[in-house]
Amino acid sequence: MTAIRFGIRGTGSWAPDKRLTNADLSAMVDTSDEWIVQRTGIKERRILPPELTTSDMCVQAAQRALDDAGLAATDIDLIVLGTVTPDQQVPATSCKVAQRLGCESTPAFDLAAGCSGFVYASSVAAQFLRAGTYRNVLVIGAEALSRITNYNDRTSCILFGDAAGAVVYSTDFEYGELLSSSMQADGNGYDVMYQRAGGAQRPLSAERLAAAEHKLVIHGREVYRFAVSRMVELVKGEQANNPGLTLGAVVPHQVNLRILESAREKLGLASDRLYTNIDRYGNTSAASVPVALDEARRGGFFHDLDGQLVVMCAFGAGLTWGSVALKW
Ligand SMILES: CC(C)(COP(=O)(O)OP(=O)(O)OC[C@H]1O[C@@H](n2cnc3c(N)ncnc32)[C@H](O)[C@@H]1OP(=O)(O)O)[C@@H](O)C(=O)NCCC(=O)NCCS
Known part of the structure; x- marks a missing residue:
């Protein structure tokens, strides 16, 4: 078949x-x-x-x-x-x-x-x-x-x-063309990024609202370490899944420019092959990869990548991480 x-x-x-x-x-x-x-x-x-x-x-x-x-x-x-x-x-x-x-x-x-x-x-x-x-x-x-x-x-x-x-x-x-993808999670990192109140465990109350318990809390240093290593793993994983293809570009979750640059160096990827727009949008969580993909495509970023591998990757609360490999 x-x-x-x-x-x-x-x-x-x-x-x-x-x-x-x-x-x-x-x-x-x-x-x-x-x-x-x-x-x-x-x-x-x-x-x-x-x-x-x-x-x-x-x-x-x-x-x-x-x-x-x-x-x-x-x-x-x-x-x-x-x-x-x-x-x-x-x-x-x-x-x-x-x-x-x-x-x-x-x-x-x-x-x-x-x-x-x-x-x-x-x-x-x-x-x-x-x-x-x-x-x-x-x-x-x-x-x-x-x-x-x-x-x-x-x-x-x-x-x-x-x-x-x-x-x-x-x-x-x-x-x-979507060739492969991955999803992973590790609940040991459940407390790295969270909203304390507003769910079934701690429903909202006037006191909790006043204490801003419905707002996001992050432990940035822990995210930092996790994000660099996961991004490298995710891209290498998609390269291993698609051995015949040249890695043309990475469209990552826009988490922090230093994190992205550090992972890029570890991957040996040229600076113009990593798409970033974090300077203009900050971290927009689940929106960041599709916004970057859309901007990159409309801006001609992929114009010379026919037949090459484009990897989208992200990492976040949960902890969760995942990737998508596309043949451009
Ligand atoms: C949050 C983040 C920018 C912090 O950068 P960092 O280099 O790790 O900085 P640190 O947390 O080690 O803090 C360093 C110092 O700067 C201070 N600081 C923190 N935020 C600051 C700010 N906005 N302005 C000035 N100083 C600040 C800290 O209090 C600390 O001071 P101290 O040394 O006197 O204690 C970085 O860890 C990060 O981007 N992590 C990823 C977080 C993320 O995006 N999570 C979302 C889900 S993916």
Whole structure:
């Protein structure tokens, strides 16, 4: 039996106009542009206005991906949304997105894998495409991280921004044939990044809200060590999965420029083969890889990579990590 082949048919992304610069943050907490740029590479991030929410960003990014793919919402067989900032805990934000795009009875669900949300969702999509169950799957990564960022905590508030990115994977694809993918998790790192209250373990109360227990807490140094080693492992893993191909580019989760540079050096990858846009968006968790992919593609980053391997990789809360290998 011939294996079913599939890849990317369209990409799209969207971010709010409002920019939160390092100078703005310096007026809010004890930090400086110099410290933030040196330690993270971030210059500004996008912040969602109060009247908009995660589903609004998803609809914008998804519609751009559908337009790019030349498909109607009714052509989509499945929607998977990677996010840790859904509009509400119940029901799934993806159902609202499906309805607003004009889908009819299309299955849709949210997937929470922290910053790995988009690559995890891509792996899920790949299973349905490879099995022949579906022909067109819309995968979205979107976060309104500003809604759960503690702007009194200088160790975390400098990192996060809001955005959404989307990819239509299809058996009738244009480029980026999806060859392999991976997903992994290690709950020993459950306490490295978390929201203390707001779930079943510690429901919200007035006291917990006042103590900002619904805001994100991160242990940055632990993430740092974990992210460098995982990124190297993930890229090497996809190279091993696809031995005949030259590694053309890596589109990583935009976690911190120093982390990305350190992994790039360990991989022996040329600097112009690693796509980064963290300076303009900060860390947008599940949105970061699809936003980077969309920008890179529209900007011509992949123009000379025909037939080469492009690896998307991410790592985040859980701890989770995962990758997707594409033949461009
Ligand atoms: C958060 C992060 C930028 C911190 O950088 P770092 O080099 O590890 O810095 P450290 O935490 O070791 O802190 C160094 C010093 O800077 C201080 N500091 C922390 N945040 C600061 C800020 N915004 N401005 C100025 N100083 C700051 C610390 O208090 C510490 O001071 P001390 O030495 O007097 O104790 C970095 O660890 C990181 O990016 N980690 C990844 C986090 C992430 O993105 N997680 C999201 C999920 S993937």
